[in-house]
Amino acid sequence: MVSQAQIDTRIGAELAYGTEIENLGIGANAEFGVLDNLSISPSFIYYLPKEESFITVNWWEINGNVNYYFLQDEGFQVYGLGGLNYTNISVDADIDFGEFGNFSSDTSDGRFGLNLGAGANLDLDSNIMPFAELKYVIIDGGQLVLAAGVKFNI
Structure with missing residues (x-):
């Protein structure tokens, strides 16, 4: 059953895992309802630095997604998402030759990509809403991102 209730404005925090960097990330997100079943959802994820021998990789991403809710039932909401991604990767190398x-040496690069995915909210009839999201970032090398966290109605 689809309900046509306006989507609330929400802010939240999330933990994420990226398959390309193979590391955990922490992030922040927001959601702004624009229609009964459509919202705009910006987010930011900073992946924990990854160190391999003398190289350190720092990776973060900014996302601007549109969420389309195709199921808004009592206690459970499912949405598809699509949007833009900007990923920045910096690599630092430091070798001690005694x-x-x-x-x-250090270098960094930023790239634009596209997000495609889906997510689900668990509506607990409170100001706290747990969620999970799976998206694929279409960019050089690609990355699958699994995220989970909480959103707070404001």
Whole structure:
């Protein structure tokens, strides 16, 4: 059964896992209802730095998604999502050659991509709403992101 209730404005926090960086991330998100079954949902995810021998990788992403709710039942909401992604990756290398000195180098790159995915909210009839989301970022190499967290109605 589909309900035509206006989507509330929400802010939240999430934990995420990215398959390309193979690391956990922490993030913040928001959701702004624009129609009965449509919302705009910006988010930010910062992945924990990944260190491998003398290289450190820092990775973060900004997303601007549109969520389309195709199920808004009592206590449960399911949506599809699509949107834009900006991913920034920086790599720092620091090699100590002992008495021969050190070698340091850093580089960074930012890319735009597209998000496609789905999510679900668990409506507990309170201001706290747990959620889970799965999206694929279409970008060089691609990345599948699994996120879960809570949204707060404001």
